[in-house]
Amino acid sequence: MNLEKLEKWKSALNKCIRCGYCYEHCQIYKATRWESDSPRGKLILLYGLLSGQVSPTPYVAGKLFECFHCNRCQKACSSGVPLQDVYNDARAFLKDAGYDVPGTTSQTDYGACARCMTCVRMCKHEARTCVNGRVVIDRxxxxxxxxxxxxxxVKGIDIGNGYGTNPGELKREVEAFFSDPAHTEAKAVVFSCGWSNYPGLQHSRYDKLDANPEYKVLVTVCGGRVVSETVLDALNAGAWGVLVCCCPEDDCEHGGSARVKARMGRLVETLQDMGVDPRRVQVAEVPPKDAKKFGAAVKGFMDEVKALGPLEAAVAP
Ligand code: SF4
Ligand code: SF4
Ligand code: SF4
Incomplete structure (x- = not known):
C-alpha cells in the first residue's frame, strides 16, 4: 500500500490535541453526533491508516468523502492543522487505492441524464466533464x-446522503416543526447556508437560536440549494414566512447566492400574482461567521412576518 500521499502529514496529524473545537462547526457531525463523522474523527482514522491500525475499506473511504468542504473545521482548529489539505491527499490516496466511493459528492442517474451538459457548464469547480458524450464526475x-x-x-443529479440538507430532509424537519402540538408559537423557517453563518454558530449559541419557539433554523449547505418547492412546502406546512440566508454574492464560491436570489425573485413574483405579500419570502445576504448580522436579519424578518400575520391560503407547490 503506497501511503506516500499521507506520510507527509504525519507531523500535522500529531499536532491535533483532540480539543474538539472543530466538530462543533461540522454539519455532518451535527447531524449524527458520531465521532467518526467529525473532522477530528476523520483525522483519527487517517492516523490509524498511517500507523497500520486501520485498513482502508469502503467505510473508511466513505467517511473521508463525506464532507461539505466548508473549511470551518480548519478555521476553528486550535492547533493549526491544515485539515482540508490533509483530507484532499487522503481522498486522492483512497481513490488511487480503488476506494472511489460517492460520499457526499453529486451523482448522476445515467438512465435519466439527457446529456445536455448543463451541469458541466455551470459547475464552478470543474468537477464535471463530458467524456465521449457522457458526464464524468471528479470526486x-x-x-x-x-x-x-x-x-x-431532468432532476438526474443527487447527493445520496445530505446529512439533513437534501430537500426531502428539509421538508421533513419543517413539517415536524409545525405539526408538533407543543410548538404553538411556530411562525417561520430560516434556511441558512452551511458555508457561512450557520456553522459559525457553535452548539451553545446555535441551540439558543434553535430553541426560539417562533422559527426553525435549517442548514442547506450552499444557499443555492434552496429550491422553490422547499419554500412552498414550508408555507403549506404552516409557515407565515420563509427567510433564506446566503453569503453575499461575491463571497459565494459556488455561484449559489446569485442563483437563489434569482430563483426567490421569480417565486415572489408568482406568489404576488396569487395575492401573497412579497415580504413573506425574503433573502438575506449574511457575511461568513457574522452571527450578529444573522441575528439582526432574522429579527427584522420576524418583525415583518409577525406584523403580516398568518398566511391563510395554501400555495400550490
Ligand atoms: S470541511 Fe466542513 S463538512 Fe467537511 S469536515 Fe470540515 S467542518 Fe465538516
Ligand atoms: S446530469 Fe442533468 S444537467 Fe447533467 S448532462 Fe445529464 S441531464 Fe444535463
Ligand atoms: S455543482 Fe457542486 S455538487 Fe455539483 S458537481 Fe459541481 S461542486 Fe459538485
Missing part, C-alpha cells in the same frame, strides 16, 4: 455544494 473536485442538482433539467 476530488466536487465540493458537494449541490448547485448542479437544481440546474439539471
Amino acid at each position: 476530488l473536485k466536487c465540493q458537494s455544494c449541490g448547485n448542479c442538482l437544481d440546474a439539471c433539467p
Whole structure:
C-alpha cells in the first residue's frame, strides 16, 4: 500500500490535541453526533491508516468523502492543522487505492441524464466533464455544494446522503416543526447556508437560536440549494414566512447566492400574482461567521412576518 500521499502529514496529524473545537462547526457531525463523522474523527482514522491500525475499506473511504468542504473545521482548529489539505491527499490516496466511493459528492442517474451538459457548464469547480458524450464526475473536485442538482433539467443529479440538507430532509424537519402540538408559537423557517453563518454558530449559541419557539433554523449547505418547492412546502406546512440566508454574492464560491436570489425573485413574483405579500419570502445576504448580522436579519424578518400575520391560503407547490 503506497501511503506516500499521507506520510507527509504525519507531523500535522500529531499536532491535533483532540480539543474538539472543530466538530462543533461540522454539519455532518451535527447531524449524527458520531465521532467518526467529525473532522477530528476523520483525522483519527487517517492516523490509524498511517500507523497500520486501520485498513482502508469502503467505510473508511466513505467517511473521508463525506464532507461539505466548508473549511470551518480548519478555521476553528486550535492547533493549526491544515485539515482540508490533509483530507484532499487522503481522498486522492483512497481513490488511487480503488476506494472511489460517492460520499457526499453529486451523482448522476445515467438512465435519466439527457446529456445536455448543463451541469458541466455551470459547475464552478470543474468537477464535471463530458467524456465521449457522457458526464464524468471528479470526486476530488466536487465540493458537494449541490448547485448542479437544481440546474439539471431532468432532476438526474443527487447527493445520496445530505446529512439533513437534501430537500426531502428539509421538508421533513419543517413539517415536524409545525405539526408538533407543543410548538404553538411556530411562525417561520430560516434556511441558512452551511458555508457561512450557520456553522459559525457553535452548539451553545446555535441551540439558543434553535430553541426560539417562533422559527426553525435549517442548514442547506450552499444557499443555492434552496429550491422553490422547499419554500412552498414550508408555507403549506404552516409557515407565515420563509427567510433564506446566503453569503453575499461575491463571497459565494459556488455561484449559489446569485442563483437563489434569482430563483426567490421569480417565486415572489408568482406568489404576488396569487395575492401573497412579497415580504413573506425574503433573502438575506449574511457575511461568513457574522452571527450578529444573522441575528439582526432574522429579527427584522420576524418583525415583518409577525406584523403580516398568518398566511391563510395554501400555495400550490
Ligand atoms: S470541511 Fe466542513 S463538512 Fe467537511 S469536515 Fe470540515 S467542518 Fe465538516
Ligand atoms: S455543482 Fe457542486 S455538487 Fe455539483 S458537481 Fe459541481 S461542486 Fe459538485
Ligand atoms: S444537467 Fe442533468 S441531464 Fe444535463 S448532462 Fe447533467 S446530469 Fe445529464
